[in-house]
Amino acid sequence: MEQIGFSSRRLSVIVFALSFAWLLAFPFEGQILYALTSYHGLATNHLVFGAMAAHFAGLLTAGFMVTNIGAAKQLLLFAFAFSGLASGAFFFPPSPFWTIALLSAAFMIGVSVAAWGFYFKHDTPKEERLVTMADALISANILMILLNLSAVHLSPHFGLSLAILSLVAAFLFARLLPIPSGDLQVKHSSAESDRLHNSTLGPLTFLCLFILVITINSGLMYHVQRPSFAHLEWLTSWYWAVPYIVALLVLRNLRRNQNRAYSLYVAIAMIGFSFIFFLLLGRSWLDYLVVDTLMLGACGMLDLFWGTTLGEMLDLGKNPARIMGAGLAANVLGVLLGGLLGEHIFGGGIQSQNPTLLALSIVCLALVLLPPLHNRLDALLKSHAFLAAFTALPAGEQDRTIAQSRVWGMLTEREGEIAALLVKGSTYRMIAGELHVSENTVKTHVKNIYSKIGVQSRAELMSNFIEAKSSPK
Structure with a gap:
């Protein structure tokens, strides 16, 4: 229209x-x-x-x-x-x-x-x-x-x-x-609606927890880092959000089949380095560029990650406002808590290394939360730009990539069938239906597949196939 x-x-x-x-x-x-x-x-x-x-x-x-x-x-x-x-x-x-x-x-x-x-x-x-x-x-x-x-x-x-x-x-x-004409809400049976609600609730809750934890550092940035460079008014008034915008542009313009999963780890590391440099460097314009570029670039990557993840979850719930609101509320709550902590630290004249130590503790906690978050999301979402790139390949290329992979020698015939469906984005329920086995059987085989190949999630498995495709024979 x-x-x-x-x-x-x-x-x-x-x-x-x-x-x-x-x-x-x-x-x-x-x-x-x-x-x-x-x-x-x-x-x-x-x-x-x-x-x-x-x-x-x-x-x-x-x-x-x-x-x-x-x-x-x-x-x-x-x-x-x-x-x-x-x-x-x-x-x-x-x-x-x-x-x-x-x-x-x-x-x-x-x-x-x-x-x-x-x-x-x-x-x-x-x-x-x-x-x-x-x-x-x-x-x-x-x-x-x-x-x-x-x-x-x-x-x-x-x-x-x-x-x-x-x-x-x-x-x-x-x-x-x-x-649009008609009701936007997706029509599901009562049982299907309950299943979708239950399957979405766990990953959404875990995503909100991750957002809440990592955005505490954003609150510290507002009330510890930014006031420390207030004397650079001309520079801070325009440069502050530039790294944020640049990070968004870079991720936006990557090809769909390029793996963005590692950008999350890069972003979390950037936050840690931002606070380390904030502690070690002075308060000159060059120091500001280093600290702000790391911090706001990371914020751009992370905001796009959970904004996109929430967007892909919208199809799994009856009310998009609830899903969108819950995720963004976790973001705001994290900034609020970080701001209150930062105001206590900065306003109270507490030792300058304290915000850095707090920020690094939060970074460590976020790194602990990220792998299980990936596992929950890639079990829920068939394809996600920040999880893996394999499902973006054309169907024929997916089949060729799977056939050329050297991992099949490690797997039994049944495990190979399940792995092939898994990397194409099929859910456990879909795999069970196609192979006429129970979901518990599929889950057991998936654990064995991950163990044999040395991965911990579907995202890593997909990345394994992408890397195998690009490596020389």
């Missing part, structure tokens, strides 16, 4: 980018909010943490407020109009109404971000959701940089005006979003 030259997919990206830019530049640790409170000589923390908590609540409750795509569109329109009007309170002198307006607007935008999951699911095919998520995040962060520059270098109120205009534009584009 085309609207004034835009596909519905592109419209949904534009709507997300315009509204998310307002969120990033204003209530969510935004430079507009900091500039306004500095202009009036006010403390900022109660507004920052309050807005974050309200946004968290909005993300969590969205799934109970929105049940179909028509309601999602109406909520988007209301949230943008309400938040734009609420932002206008900051043109007036400080009052308790500031807090009420900011928290209520942050709550409504939280609901709208989760509700956008309906359009993410409907307008973007599953295999293209990485590109859509990358485009949305890149566009939002470019707009955020422009809003930050206007607030820091021109006027806080001018920056606020542009942020409100961004919401006005989001409202106008949201009006053009189509409402």
